[in-house]
Structure formats: structure tokens, C-alpha cells
Amino acid sequence: MDAYAEASSLIRQYGSAYLRIGNLPLALEYYAQAAAAVGGGQFSWTGRGNADQQRQRSLMLKQLLTEILLRDGGIYFLLGPRGSGEGELVRFLTDANARQQFLLEAARQCLEGGLYDKSIEIHKRIGAFSMALDTINKCLSESICALSRGRLDGDSLTAGLIHSANEIMETYKYSSEISPLERESVMEQQTVLRQLEAILSIHKLARSGQYLDALREVAKLPFLPLDPRAPEITSDVFQSLSPYVQACVPDILRIALTCMDNVSDTDGSLRALRAKIASFLANNLKRNWPRDLYEKVARSL
Numbered sequence: 001m002d003a004y005a006e007a008s009s010l011i012r013q014y015g016s017a018y019l020r021i022g023n024l025p026l027a028l029e030y031y032a033q034a035a036a037a038v039g040g041g042q043f044s045w046t047g048r049g050n051a052d053q054q055r056q057r058s059l060m061l062k063q064l065l066t067e068i069l070l071r072d073g074g075i076y077f078l079l080g081p082r083g084s085g086e087g088e089l090v091r092f093l094t095d096a097n098a099r100q101q102f103l104l105e106a107a108r109q110c111l112e113g114g115l116y117d118k119s120i121e122i123h124k125r126i127g128a129f130s131m132a133l134d135t136i137n138k139c140l141s142e143s144i145c146a147l148s149r150g151r152l153d154g155d156s157l158t159a160g161l162i163h164s165a166n167e168i169m170e171t172y173k174y175s176s177e178i179s180p181l182e183r184e185s186v187m188e189q190q191t192v193l194r195q196l197e198a199i200l201s202i203h204k205l206a207r208s209g210q211y212l213d214a215l216r217e218v219a220k221l222p223f224l225p226l227d228p229r230a231p232e233i234t235s236d237v238f239q240s241l242s243p244y245v246q247a248c249v250p251d252i253l254r255i256a257l258t259c260m261d262n263v264s265d266t267d268g269s270l271r272a273l274r275a276k277i278a279s280f281l282a283n284n285l286k287r288n289w290p291r292d293l294y295e296k297v298a299r300s301l
Contacts, residue, residue, distance in 0.1 A: 004053075008038035008060070015064070024068055024077045028088055031068065035061035061092060066106050075121055079103075084125050100126055111135065120164060129172040130185035136165045137192045141244035144196060147203050148251040158200055165193050192242040195223055199248045202255060211259035218256045219273060224249070225280060226256075228272030238284055250289045253277055257296050274300050 015030030038056050068074045069089075080086025084099055093099045103126050110119035116139050123132035143157045172178070172186055198221060205214035219227045223245065225237055238246065256277060260270050278297050281289075 004038055008034045011037055012064070019067065019071060022072070024071065024073060025088075028065075028068055028077075031064035032061070032092065035064060062102055062105075065089065065092065065102070066109065069106050069122075070110065070115065070118060075118065075125070079125050082125070104128070107131070120168075124168055124171060127175060127177065127182075129168055129175070129178075130182055130189050132168050133165060133186065133189035133193060136161050136168070137189060137196060137242065137244045140165075140193070140196050140200075141247050144200055144203065144248050145251060147200075147207075148254075155204075162193075162197065192244055195221075195242070195245045196248065199245070199252055202252060206255045206259055211262045214259050215256060215263070215270070215273065218252065218259075221252075224252075226273065226276045228269050228276055232279065238280075238287075250293055253281070254293055254296065257300055260300065 011030055012034035015027045015034055018024075018030060019027035035057050038053075038060050065078065069078050076087070078087045078089040084103060085096065089099060089102075093102055103122050107119045107122040107128075110116070110122065116135055120132045120135050123129070123135070140158060140161045143161065147155075147158075169186075169190065178186075198217070202214050202217045205211075205217060218224075223237065223241060225232075238249070241249075256273070260274065263270065265271055274297070281294060281297055
């Protein structure tokens, strides 16, 4: 380790100590000096360091800025109250494109680390609304599936996710600089969101004992061929669904079958719905869904 690296390591330790106690301003100042030290000290700030030193300074600075960004209050501190150009980050990344790339990478790291709330907020701040909605849809799908396994905090989780999604859609509505491609992606994610909301409502109806209402909603789902009054569809509609929606389908079918066990078939519509579910399952044997689902359908026919 050369003298520059040793000095940088020592300064960084002070920055880390301040970061641990939540003093983000002092942590930032020490981190900035640590990055400068590894980049050649005074020469780093004046741009007179060699190319390798400049590269090392840039890499360390981005790494340390990411550490601050991911701490509690870090997004507000570095990005400001809105957008991405009103906080401390602009001191070090003055170019808007450079900030965008840095924040996209930070959001990716959040996703990989399971820090979904921070990833969503960062994407929202930089106008990557479709990416924020994609993360919300992923989390919402997982939360809906967890409801079927009896997760106790599922209702609060799903409510929070839907609220976040609606906030993003509201921000998106008033955003002026949106590319046609981003608009298309947002609309796709919004469709997925509404499909997941429809699935969630069926879960809630079934759990509250409103079996007939739940079955009516199952039959009305526009993205699944389960309406007893509609003609048989031979095309693979399931394939066109988002993976997040696909993951919820087996539980919806299981819920429908359970609901049918608890209501009387007075007009033959339930028998027709069972036939629709059986046909849908037969067309999706390759999906490797839970075996008990197929057995439940077989017993109900």
C-alpha cells in the first residue's frame, strides 16, 4: 500500500465512524477527502493527477457516495427534497448524465441487496418511473403469494406498495420530460399493477368469507379465460402475462376451487367455471404448478 492509499484508508475510517452515528455531512467531507487522497491528494482536486489516480479517485468517490446514499436519510441528503440535483451529490457529480448513471447503478445495487424501498425512491427521483413500478409489481406479487401462505403482515405490505405505485403514477402524470418508450413501459407496468390489484381483491373477498363475490371477480378477470359465458380460447393467453401475474395464478385457481366448495351451484354456472379452470390447467400442464392443484380440480369434476 503506497502513501496515498494509506492516507486514504485512515481518512475513510473517520468518515465511516461518522456515518455509523448518522452524521452524514461530516461523513461526506471525510469520504471526499479519502477519495482525493487515493487520487493523489492535492493533484486530484486540481486535475493534475495521472489517469490511473483519477480513475481510482472516481471509483472510490462513487463507492463512498453510494454508502451514504443507502443510509437512512441518505437519499434526501444527497439528492435534496425532490429530483436529483438539489442535494450534496451535485457538488461531486455536476454532469446530469453522470448523476443519472451513478444513481441507476446505486438503484441496481439496492435491488440486488433487497433494499426495494430505496431502489423505488431512487428510480422515482431520476424519472425512471417504469423501473420503479416494475420493482413495486415484483414486491406486490411476492406479497400476494405470501398471503396464501398465511403471512400476517401481508395486508399492510400490499397497501403500502399500492400507495407507492399510485404516488409514482401521480408524479409521472405531471412529469414533462418523458420519452415515448418510457411512456409505453409505464403503461405496461400500470396494466400489471391493476391486474395484481384485481387478484388481491379476490384474496380479500375469499378470506372474509364472501365466496360468491370472489367467484364473480374470478370470472370477470379479463386476463384469464375463466368466464363461463365466454367461448373457449385456444391461444396461450397465460404466456402473454407478466411473470409477476403468472406467479399469482395458481393460488387464484386454488381459491376459486375452495370458494366453489362453499357455495351451492343453483344454475350450473359453477360447473361451467370448474370446466373452464380444468381446461385452463390442461392447457398449461407444462407450467409445473403444484400437484395438489391438479388433484383438487380432478376431485371437483
